[in-house]
Amino acid sequence: MIISAKNQQIKNLIQLNKKSKYRNEKELFVIEGIKLFQEAPKERIESIYISESLFNRKEHVSNLKDFQYEVVKDDIFEKISDTKTPQGIICIVRQFKHVFEDLKKQANAHFILLEDLQDPGNVGTIFRTAEGAGITGIILSKSTVDIYNPKTIRSTMGSIFRVPFVYVEDFYQMLIELKKSGIKTYAAALDGERYYDQENYNRSFGFVIGNEGNGLSSKALSLVDSGLKIPMEGKVESLNAAIAAGILMYEAYRQRR
Structure with a gap:
């Protein structure tokens, strides 16, 4: 049992x-x-740590019979937990190495591109929605919040394990490359030329979603093929980034069903 916060594994x-x-x-x-x-894909799990109290609840430990694990004293486990009410199990997992070139080869590939989103909850929700809507993959600018941030991971509710994603150094170059590859890009924009449900998504394409506070950069807007707007009543000026992305993804899903 690990009983000290000075243990190298805890550090x-x-x-x-x-x-x-x-x-x-x-x-x-x-x-x-x-x-x-x-x-989590079991072959990617490097190590497992369980709290002393979980270890003493034998019904949960039975799920770990095929794994090696370390038991951690409860007060030490609280130090390594990122939640207020720890469930008693933490795993270290190998990062994913998805390749965009492989993703774009898929027939009628459809992507979500995120430019500089900063809220872990938004990004996590987009991952969950993307899985539900059958999105091929997610492309993130290098300054978008880290998908491996513990808060982002929790927000994905497991979709991080099933939705391919790629961070790109040059987001604008990626938009150019998509156009060269015949993959049309649509920006979610307040002043879009067309309503989102007036387009045909039965082809390869990408939806481009901008920062929560500032929207898409002017350069990104200049590089996309078309802007899409979502009709709204009342005095609402814009929608949350994850909500807007979800509306677009499910319209594409509806057309493809």
């Missing part, structure tokens, strides 16, 4: 939880909770 877990740079250097990330453990 490593704290670093992985708190520091994006450290996660990327080690090519690892942390997941927490029974649901995420059950949904």
Whole structure:
């Protein structure tokens, strides 16, 4: 049993939880909770830590019979947990290495592109919705919030394990490359030329979603093929980024069903 916060494994877990740079250097990330453990690809799990109290509840430990794990004293486990009410299980998992070239080869590939989104909840919700709507993959600008941030991971509710995603160094160049590849891009924009349900999405395409506060940059807007608007009543000026993305994705899904 691990009983000290000075244990090197505990120090490593704290670093992985708190520091994006450290996660990327080690090519690892942390997941927490029974649901995420059950949904994680077992071949990617590097190590498992369970709290002393969970260990004493034998009905849950039976789920771990095929794994090696470390038991952690409860007060130490609280130090490595990123939640207020820890469920008693934390895993270190190897990061994913998806390749965009492989994704775009798929017939009628459809993507979500995120430019500089900063809210972990928004990005996580977009991942969940993307899985439900059958999106091929998600492309993120390098300054978009880290998908391996513990809060983002929890918000995906497991979709991080099933929806391919790629961070790109040059978001604008990616938009240019998509156009060269015949993949049409649509920006969610207040002054879009057409309503979102007036387009035909039975082809390869990408929806481009901008920062929560500022929307898409002017350069990104200049590079997309078309702007789409969502009709709204009352005095509402815009929708939450995840909500807007969800409306667009499910219209495309409706057309493809």
